[in-house]
Amino acid sequence: MLSFIKGKIKFKDERSVIIQTGDLGFEVYLTEPILKELILNQEVELFTYLHTRENIMELYGFINRLEMNFFEKLIEVPGIGPKSALSVLSLASPDELIEAINQDNVEILTKVSGIGKKTAQRIVVELKTKLNSKSKILDQTDSQTFDALQKLGYSVQDIRQAIKEMPTDVEGLENKVKAALKILGK
Secondary structure, eight states: OOOEEEEEEEEEOSSEEEEEETTEEEEEEOOHHHHHHOOTTOEEEEEEEEEEETTEEEEEEESSHHHHHHHHHHHTSTTOOHHHHHHHHHHSOHHHHHHHHHTTOOTTGGGSTTOOHHHHHHHHHHHHHHHHSSSOOOOHHHHHHHHHHHHTTOOHHHHHHHHHHSOTTOOSHHHHHHHHHHHHTO
């Protein structure tokens, strides 16, 4: 799994960039706001999601894990593919989208080409359930906790499970890492 890429931007269009890392170039699809900030020959670091189907492999890039985790939740919704999910993330930040979903605001989602009212309602219903369950979308501190535990050698699956089991009243990076290590040590 390609989960991170670092390199120079060698090509840019309205949907993607090609990032050279070593002697290889990877096409990475990005949201519009990220694309607007990037310039040719700029060094960039992105979290990535590799989407595979039949005979196609596409790489999607994100500035932080919060965006990537929200993207992953979006593509779990039936009828939402990665390009639609990327378009949704181009509309607003994950925090703004979560707030809209919690307020049953389907209008913001219908602004995306190809997403009608029924699909927007499905997204709200599906994600509202996931946002209110223990399988929460990681916040920024959870994302940093995730990265710290990954550097310590824990598997992605174990880390996700530990963060799910972590009490919601634990705050701060150091306290979250300690709490996760206790869970992982069981």
